[in-house]
Amino acid sequence: MKKIIKVFFSPSGTTKKVVGKIAGNFKQEKENCDLLNFDSEREFGENDIVIVGMPVFAGRIPKTASERLSKLTGNNTKAIAVVNYGNAHVTDALLELVDILKENNFDVIAAASTISHHSIFDGVAVGRPDSSDIEKINEFAQKCIEKIESGESLQSEIPGNRPYTDYKQLPFVISCDETVCAFCYDCVSICPEHAIPEEDPVDTDLDLCSRCTACIHICQEDARMFTGEAFESKKPAFEQANSERKEPEFYL
Ligand SMILES: Cc1cc2nc3c(=O)[nH]c(=O)nc-3n(C[C@H](O)[C@H](O)[C@H](O)COP(=O)(O)O)c2cc1C
Numbered sequence: 001m002k003k004i005i006k007v008f009f010s011p012s013g014t015t016k017k018v019v020g021k022i023a024g025n026f027k028q029e030k031e032n033c034d035l036l037n038f039d040s041e042r043e044f045g046e047n048d049i050v051i052v053g054m055p056v057f058a059g060r061i062p063k064t065a066s067e068r069l070s071k072l073t074g075n076n077t078k079a080i081a082v083v084n085y086g087n088a089h090v091t092d093a094l095l096e097l098v099d100i101l102k103e104n105n106f107d108v109i110a111a112a113s114t115i116s117h118h119s120i121f122d123g124v125a126v127g128r129p130d131s132s133d134i135e136k137i138n139e140f141a142q143k144c145i146e147k148i149e150s151g152e153s154l155q156s157e158i159p160g161n162r163p164y165t166d167y168k169q170l171p172f173v174i175s176c177d178e179t180v181c182a183f184c185y186d187c188v189s190i191c192p193e194h195a196i197p198e199e200d201p202v203d204t205d206l207d208l209c210s211r212c213t214a215c216i217h218i219c220q221e222d223a224r225m226f227t228g229e230a231f232e233s234k235k236p237a238f239e240q241a242n243s244e245r246k247e248p249e250f251y252l
């Protein structure tokens, strides 16, 4: 019996949503493999189907996510690769994701780049994925089902370059307003980089922090946020430069 495994790294939740929409088109039993907190080896069977979703961070897939993904191996396991980005640039992220999956013995049958609300610059791609995105994502999922039934692998060429663009750490500061922090420690538990000390969740080790946004997203008190001159000065120009709507791309 085939099983669908949704594999994702989704600090602000939109990549998880896109993977969930694709998976919703399959009738088989489903399971989550959330790489924000799963950091172990795992082998998938030849009857499994994995749907792997990664956000784009500075034109790559997040470093920690790629390290965790590299611990997952297939047995010629069918895979659908999706990168989800904030209406700016995909650069080499989809190529990197497809390369990792192929190296780890997954049979990539299709790939996609989708657009979601920008998790740092919140004026970009507001409300996405929207109903038009979801309609296209559902059509793509139906084509994936047909391809799996026919046994065909990925035929299309994936855009991007090797070597991939270098990892870049964003210079923005994440801070926490201790006057509203409720000391629930949810941010400590979710941080994939262990950058928030258990003894003081108001603090952030910016050398460890990847600016992934998971702590901002999970905080019920809205205590955590991007602050500082570098962020505030970049925001208006970035939002203006990336205001034109981009559309999802599908590779079969
Ligand atoms: C550190 C960081 C770097 C990002 N770099 C890019 C980028 O290069 N291109 C882009 O279009 N969006 C970029 N984004 C936006 C995310 O790719 C986008 O918001 C994505 O939907 C986040 O997925 P999530 O909701 O699963 O966390 C970046 C976001 C973060 C946090």
Ligand code: SF4
Pocket (backbone or CB within 6 Å): 176, 180, 181, 182, 183, 184, 185, 186, 187, 188, 201, 202, 218, 219, 220, 221, 222, 223, 224
């Ligand atoms: S999630 Fe928010 S409220 Fe909870 S400890 Fe972290 S900053 Fe404080």
Ligand code: SF4
Pocket (backbone or CB within 6 Å): 174, 190, 191, 192, 193, 194, 195, 196, 204, 208, 209, 210, 211, 212, 213, 214, 215, 216
């Ligand atoms: S502290 Fe940094 S790495 Fe940790 S969850 Fe927050 S943004 Fe992500």
